[in-house]
Amino acid sequence: MRRTVEQTLEELLHLAASHFRVPREQLAPDDDFFEKLRIDSLQALELLTRLEHHFGIELPDYELQGVTSFRALAERIHARL
């Protein structure tokens, strides 16, 4: 069964928390992930690779363009599922 956007978002938050070793409960869907995770654009790209493996899709680097919140990123992932 196809995931919902909310499910995709929840999985994304879980993966981001484990990848950058922060407690999951500290991350909220509308958080700016650059700020919250204290990462730069290259570290965000590393997360993209992790997401590709998890969701079994390809996410070109440019999918991060203009995206700063977990929710917006989840929507981009969902559009490719």
Next chain:
Amino acid sequence: MLDLSHYASLGEALREALQRWADHVCLIEADRDRENCRLTYRQFQERALPLARALQEHGFAPDERAAIIMTNQSKWLISAYAIFYAGGVLVPLDYKLSAREQWALLRHARASVLITEFPFWRALRQEGRLDELPLRLVLVTEAPPEADVGEALRWEEFRGEGEPTFVPRRREDVACIVYSSGTGGRPKGCLLTHENYLEQCRSLTAIYPFSPEVRYLSILPTNHAIDFMVGFIGPFVCGATVVHLRTLRPEYIREAFVRYKITHMSLVPLILKNLERGLRERFAALPAHKRVALRALMRLNRWLTRRRPNVRLSRRLFPDVHRAFGGHLEMLIVGGAFSEPATLQFFYDLGIPVANGYGLTEACTAVTVNDLRPFRADTVGKPLPGVEVKILNPDADGIGEVAVRGKNVMAGYLDDPELTAETIVDGWLLTGDLGWIDETGHLHLVGRKKNMIVTEGGKNIYPEDVETFFEGLAVKEFCIFAANYIWPERRLGDEQLVLVLHPFPGEEITEAVRRDVLARNRRLPDYKRVHGYLVWDRDFPRTASLKIKRTMLAEEIRARRSRADVHWL
């Protein structure tokens, strides 16, 4: 390599290169861990000429402008060569700009042809109507078979029959219009001539000669001045091989080093620091005695290579490190922004020379480079051959504005004679950067005279361009400054933007305004965000036409406020 003094244009030099090294591999395109294509110089030509022919069949005339908006990939270079072959002017635009910004620059450049990738075209179409632009031909690459490409044609099917006509250009003709800034404010379209590029390439290859044995890894977008010169024109006129990697992800960069036996790569400080962080983490995980040994070896290597790099020797001292970089790396080239000396020294001590330099789009890429003889982490190097650098109005410490003269200096700004006259005075390009020259002729940069910052990713950010994103804030007036412009510090690196907020009379900055600032800031790409805000209680000085007198305002703020008054975000 080709003797570039014999050629009048980029098209002519590239045409000769494609013939001379016909059977040598010129371009490999890789995406993640798979290889998309591998072309010899002959095959490159076989792909480019039908495109040039089709452009001509569609009426593309000499001096017409063709824009490219693409990630770094093989079709970028193939399209650029076809445009030069047909005598056109190339307008490389940054694919990372928003569709609105790209739209504005396409309009400003009056580009009649656009070559772009499908996702960017889709975004551009959502931004506005095609007939609002002077575009009459759009080519889209890699569109899915069922996709609606609208008025565009598919790049892969756009092929003409028969030989295209090679259109000769003169050295003084414009080859490219490159935007150095101004996406939200005053567009700065640098007019760079064939002479600018050919002479710049001659100077650079005189210091760092490339050869057919060079395998250059291209990870920066080709619209970036460094990659256009060091990852396209330079390698091609030397018969070298360019490997395009369509991702910036560190793990794939590391893989590409090994798989393609990379010898050279250009990068911006942000990526260099990422590589440094990765290495330092690995070193930190070593047992204590190995860390001590490593530090001793680094000191030894520094002493052994104090006069010039000796990569072969260094490879023997640090086999694991060099193996991780593929075992063939000769040099990294870093530019686009200020690099921390400690980072440069770290790599040099491991036997990986990092050639850093200083340049700006208006000077066609580079002004100074470190020749590594000896390596100097504390400077941005000496002027390139044929390039003069002087310090204007030096103070007691010899610090003043850096001015540049040479055949690499642009012809001017597109449609802006006033700004051109302010920027190029008596043949000298006024850079707006502050520096001094030491007794050995090395340039040291210490700050900026102009109100702007350069990010670690190599992007020039002008406050005026960011202000448009804060329009409508519930304050009487606001403006943005580079912190170093208000409070000059004799150092570069970690440059910050400050939003100056003047609340309505009798009001303070409310929590709602603060939240609005934060929300708008978050919607901006990270490199365009303001780093803090400052509350100001006086009317901004303005001209008769109500423009903010920024210099005067900066002086007023400097007199009454310090960095400590900024609320850092």
